[in-house]
Amino acid sequence: MSASQLSDTAPVDSRPPATHPLGAREQQTASTDGRPTVLSVADLRVEAGGTELVRGVSFTVGRGEIVGLVGASGSGKTLTCRAVLGLLAPGCVRTAGEVRLGESDLTALDRRGWDAVRGARVGTVFQDPASYLNPSVTVGRQVTEALRLKAGLDRRATRTRALDLLTSVGLRDPETVYHAYPHELSGGMAQRVLIAIAVSGDPELLVADEPTSSLDALVQAGVLGLLRRLVAERGLALLLVTHDLAVVAELCDRVLVCDAGQIVEQGSAASVVGAPAHPRTRALIDAAAVWHREPAAGGVR
């Protein structure tokens, strides 16, 4: 079986994006439009080798809200996410700041505490899905493993739940996908499987770091549509890291613009993308416009 035999033909979600409140720009520590706050980050600072790389980042993500963290390469998006998730690489240290999930102080968690939170209350999706799936284990076993760890279900119920999950992420032939190995999946299918695993514990928060940058445009649209549907159906809070302003404009309720480890602008996606106030935001938009003007045959992509 090959990726071409397993088709990822879930229809592209063509619904219009949820309407965004187009009110005034929020302040740096704005509330989330009256939604219950799920994630709250205040004055987060990360250092490596004596250099401060994340410099006092503050934001919130509310229930059912999609917040985009956007910025040029090296601006500190991934470090911010990794610090939120307690997944900083050796040598990187959170030197200050609060990270709260609901009432829980995530900065106080030890390894066991994180094991209980990650996968259960917080799901993660990263770029390059293939590298997050075990190549020698079938999809079904990887999904059921995740479910067994979290839900304590018996074997039969776990299998049924896994198939339901694979269906819910838009995989057309869940039974076939269940028995497939990761190399038999296309990139879009693998990302849908990872999203299924990420939401298997029914998390409150999903952190997705460039979840579609390794996918081509059509597959990307499908995966973004899936994320939007999961947020709406499950009331998830989604923190989405991306360098792509088109993704922000299409999907996000609010956007945070990161530059040199700081949030330099934030507001509703419509206001930030439509009327950027900060030179860095304007530079990102100009760069995206140049990119989209490049002829496809130019060989840049």
Ligand SMILES: Nc1ncnc2c1ncn2[C@@H]1O[C@H](COP(=O)(O)OP(=O)(O)OP(=O)(O)O)[C@@H](O)[C@H]1O
């Ligand atoms: N483990 C590390 N040790 C030292 N410096 C690091 C480490 N990880 C990241 N950095 C530096 O921190 C800065 C922010 O990196 P980060 O990965 O957060 O950027 P980013 O905005 O996610 O970029 P990209 O879009 O390219 O992934 C960069 O200058 C990077 O070189």
